[in-house]
Amino acid sequence: MTGTPTAPVPHADAMGVGDPAPTPPAGGQSAIEAWVRGVPRALVVPALALLTALAIGAIIIIVSDRDFVTQMGSNPAAALGAGLAKVRDAYIGLIGGSIGSPRAISETLLQATPLILTGLAVAVGFRAGLFNIGAEGQLYAGAASSIFVGFALVGVPAFIHLPLAVLAGIAGGAFWGFIPGFLKARTGAHEVIVTIMLNYVAYRFIDWLLNQPFFQREGRTDQISRFVEPSAELPRLIEGFRTHWGIFLALAAAAFVSWLLFRSTKGFEFRAVGLNPSAARYAGMSIGGTLILAMMVSGGLAGLAGASEMLGSNKTLTPGFSPGWGFDAIALALLGGARPLGVVFAALLFGALRAGATPMQVSTGIPIDLVVVIQALVIMFIAAPALVRGLYRIRVERRIGSEVFTKGWGA
Amino acid sequence: MGRVTAAAAALSPARRGGLTRERILGVVYLALAAVIVFVFTGVEAGDSSAFGLNLGRGGLQLPDVVVPSAPTAYLLALIAASLGAMQLIRGFGTRWAVVLGVVVVAFVLAFLTWASAGGSINFAGLLQSTLQRSVPITFGALSGILCERAGVVNVAIEGMLLTGAFVSAVVASATDNSWLGVIGAVLAGGLLAALLAVLAIRYLVDQIIAGIVLNILAVGLTSFLATRVLTPNPDLNSPERFGEVQIPVLTEIPLLGPIVLENNVFIYMMFAAIAILSFMLFRTRWGLRVRSVGEHPKAADTVGIDVYWVRYRNVILGGMMAGLGGAYFTLGSTGSFEQEMTAGRGFIGLAAMIFGGWAPVGSFLAALVFGFADALQSRLSILNIPVASQFLQMAPYIVTIVVVAGLVGRVRAPAADGRPYRKG
Numbered sequence: 001m002t003g004t005p006t007a008p009v010p011h012a013d014a015m016g017v018g019d020p021a022p023t024p025p026a027g028g029q030s031a032i033e034a035w036v037r038g039v040p041r042a043l044v045v046p047a048l049a050l051l052t053a054l055a056i057g058a059i060i061i062i063v064s065d066r067d068f069v070t071q072m073g074s075n076p077a078a079a080l081g082a083g084l085a086k087v088r089d090a091y092i093g094l095i096g097g098s099i100g101s102p103r104a105i106s107e108t109l110l111q112a113t114p115l116i117l118t119g120l121a122v123a124v125g126f127r128a129g130l131f132n133i134g135a136e137g138q139l140y141a142g143a144a145s146s147i148f149v150g151f152a153l154v155g156v157p158a159f160i161h162l163p164l165a166v167l168a169g170i171a172g173g174a175f176w177g178f179i180p181g182f183l184k185a186r187t188g189a190h191e192v193i194v195t196i197m198l199n200y201v202a203y204r205f206i207d208w209l210l211n212q213p214f215f216q217r218e219g220r221t222d223q224i225s226r227f228v229e230p231s232a233e234l235p236r237l238i239e240g241f242r243t244h245w246g247i248f249l250a251l252a253a254a255a256f257v258s259w260l261l262f263r264s265t266k267g268f269e270f271r272a273v274g275l276n277p278s279a280a281r282y283a284g285m286s287i288g289g290t291l292i293l294a295m296m297v298s299g300g301l302a303g304l305a306g307a308s309e310m311l312g313s314n315k316t317l318t319p320g321f322s323p324g325w326g327f328d329a330i331a332l333a334l335l336g337g338a339r340p341l342g343v344v345f346a347a348l349l350f351g352a353l354r355a356g357a358t359p360m361q362v363s364t365g366i367p368i369d370l371v372v373v374i375q376a377l378v379i380m381f382i383a384a385p386a387l388v389r390g391l392y393r394i395r396v397e398r399r400i401g402s403e404v405f406t407k408g409w410g411a
Numbered sequence: 412m413g414r415v416t417a418a419a420a421a422l423s424p425a426r427r428g429g430l431t432r433e434r435i436l437g438v439v440y441l442a443l444a445a446v447i448v449f450v451f452t453g454v455e456a457g458d459s460s461a462f463g464l465n466l467g468r469g470g471l472q473l474p475d476v477v478v479p480s481a482p483t484a485y486l487l488a489l490i491a492a493s494l495g496a497m498q499l500i501r502g503f504g505t506r507w508a509v510v511l512g513v514v515v516v517a518f519v520l521a522f523l524t525w526a527s528a529g530g531s532i533n534f535a536g537l538l539q540s541t542l543q544r545s546v547p548i549t550f551g552a553l554s555g556i557l558c559e560r561a562g563v564v565n566v567a568i569e570g571m572l573l574t575g576a577f578v579s580a581v582v583a584s585a586t587d588n589s590w591l592g593v594i595g596a597v598l599a600g601g602l603l604a605a606l607l608a609v610l611a612i613r614y615l616v617d618q619i620i621a622g623i624v625l626n627i628l629a630v631g632l633t634s635f636l637a638t639r640v641l642t643p644n645p646d647l648n649s650p651e652r653f654g655e656v657q658i659p660v661l662t663e664i665p666l667l668g669p670i671v672l673e674n675n676v677f678i679y680m681m682f683a684a685i686a687i688l689s690f691m692l693f694r695t696r697w698g699l700r701v702r703s704v705g706e707h708p709k710a711a712d713t714v715g716i717d718v719y720w721v722r723y724r725n726v727i728l729g730g731m732m733a734g735l736g737g738a739y740f741t742l743g744s745t746g747s748f749e750q751e752m753t754a755g756r757g758f759i760g761l762a763a764m765i766f767g768g769w770a771p772v773g774s775f776l777a778a779l780v781f782g783f784a785d786a787l788q789s790r791l792s793i794l795n796i797p798v799a800s801q802f803l804q805m806a807p808y809i810v811t812i813v814v815v816a817g818l819v820g821r822v823r824a825p826a827a828d829g830r831p832y833r834k835g
């Protein structure tokens with residue numbers, strides 16, 4: 001096999017997208033198209049997707065508002081005005097809480113750290129043709145093993161203890177990823193169902209661990225683990241701000257994934273198996289082995305996210321410490337086009353949304369879950385670029401999403 | 412995407428010969444027998460286990476079945492071990508499913524004997540709880556069948572159940588009419604499914620991604636609205652639950668009568684749905700057309716079947732089915748909506764659909780297995796056995812994994828499942 005499987009060939013578009021320098025036709029060009037012409041093509045769909053999602057989020061805020069519903073009949077204009085004011089306050093709170101102050105930026109980076117890592121985890125899976133929905137469970141598995149090493153070893157110097165605890169997290173996540181990879185390779189069990197089920201198993205397992213005397217903090221009856229030893233802590237970047245060295249672990253992981261996927265033999269095999277398993281098999285690659293390894297790398301990255309949370313920000317394990325980073329990861333991998341750099345930027349964006357959501361809820365009472373809705377809408381528009389294209393009457397490449405294929409149930 | 416399927420077929424275990432799989436099954440049976448011998452016989456000598464066969468209400472009362480604990484466990488171990496040995500020596504060919512069922516039942520009975528040693532367990536109550544817990548799983552599986560028989564993979568069942576649960580609670584509370592709640596849930600499920608259909612059929616979005624997106628959307632929207640609307644207005648989250656409907660005369664049938672025929676209306680709707688869908692799918696022209704679209708859309712198109720219309724219609728019907736199942740959570744079971752209350756039942760329904768070979772009756776039987784695992788874990792946490800409740804709670808999920816891993820090569824999905832159809 002000599003050719004390099006680069007990005008999949010985009011579908012030939014009737015409108016001529018893909019020409020190196022498309023000359024815009026004289027007529028039929030929409031205002032939005034003219035407006036976005038200066039923006040790089042790859043950013044058009046994500047940007048419009050985000051804007052549309054925010055607009056729909058605004059509608060949801062307005063129609064779910066009690067005052068709006070009661071006032072609508074008597075004074076629609078005032079009701080709408082009050083609703084729009086609520087939207088403005090909510091989004092100002094969201095933005096202020098994410099980039100409005102040094103503390104807000106620190107919170108955004110703090111939230112972005114696990115998102116980068118879980119997003120990379122899902123992206124690696126996508127590249128190998130695997131749909132890893134288990135990043136959440138792998139994150140918990142990584143967190144549990146990392147915190148255990150973090151508190152069980154006492155009196156070990158930091159330069160040994162910290163790497164050990166981080167590696168334990170990677171190993172825990174990799175093991176949780178190995179199970180679906182192995183089952184997929186050996187029995188054909190679809191990884192979507194297996195990883196989702198393993199998420200639930202991981203929750204229950206953590207639930208059990210936190211009731212065990214060797215894990216639970218002394219003198220506590222609630223579910224909380226012992227504190228990680230200072231020698232295994234990831235230090236903060238700047239004293240007084242919560243963001244920590246985990247962000248550099250995440251960026252290093254992004255560089256590693258970039259190298260792995262696009263510069264290494266293993267990564268070539270991942271992508272070959274993901275793009276065309278038959279050809280990969282014909283070229284002598286082991287499909288099963290590649291699937292298992294890809295799932296382990298994917299799980300290991302998610303496990304690293306758990307380790308970074310345990311050693312950097314939480315310092316202790318509690319059930320439900322993740323607000324769903326492992327699920328946001330699916331959106332991130334899609335948004336970032338399953339490219340490491342794309343994932344990093346997407347994670348910064350989602351980190352900002354997550355960081356801003358709490359101040360938004362505090363100041364305006366709009367529930368945090370609004371951010372989940374916005375994220376779901378973003379993925380929907382990213383996965384269906386034709387929707388955005390139809391909505392705004394612009395031409396965009398059909399590129400993102402082609403990395404991933406539905407494979408039935410393997411039967 | 413033909414290349415992908417070809418590779419999937421190359422990966423599929425069926426091609427690697429049945430011999431290894433037969434051996435693995437044999438070893439598993441022997442291992443289960445060993446667990447029975449080494450764990451489940453660990454009871455006080457002379458202990459006996461009682462199985463209650465009544466639900467405590469009137470009618471014909473049956474005496475408890477009382478068995479000596481240890482000897483029963485040894486007997487069940489013997490059954491499992493001999494079946495395992497026979498499996499290893501000569502295999503059971505096409506009757507593997509029956510044998511698997513016998514071994515699983517033997518193992519479960521041995522477990523129950525152990526768990527209730529020196530006491531008693533309400534076997535009839537366990538079975539009724541099994542049936543009740545299988546309801547949303549069955550509706551989920553039927554939803555999957557409707558979609559996938561027409562060639563559209565639906566992993567959004569979870570989101571449809573959740574949406575159905577939410578909408579039914581709100582509508583039933585607001586209108587003081589539980590039936591309107593059911594209708595609302597059905598419509599909401601259909602609406603979510605319509606979105607899935609548009610994304611998958613019109614915009615050719617990868618069907619699994621579309622399904623996952625809808626799940627996230629459903630979780631986000633219902634949680635958002637629950638916090639923003641239901642928490643400040645608890646009167647919008649207090650629907651009236653459906654009461655028990657007893658079928659007269661037939662409830663007098665010992666054991667089976669009270670278990671099956673003293674339930675709320677959802678269970679009867681479930682049986683009706685199973686019967687109607689089975690008949691429609693395998694005995695009518697409608698079903699033949701649906702299946703042809705799922706197996707070979709091009710051929711179906713050639714003979715004049717409108718592939719897109721069949722797919723849109725079936726996906727939306729599937730969503731309505733899942734919406735109905737979602738209403739069970741609030742109107743049939745707990746009586747109020749809680750965030751993420753479906754807890755993976757939609758995915759378990761998908762596994763039940765695979766287990767049941769994309770057929771309604773088979774899926775229902777599979778759902779009963781999951782329902783049993785679920786019912787067992789909720790009851791055994793009361794019994795005094797040395798297994799942490801968290802491990803029992805893992806049971807339904809682990810059973811799902813085992814089923815998906817063990818059966819996926821043995822059952823066949825519709826040939827065009829998950830593949831978008833492009834005319835011409």
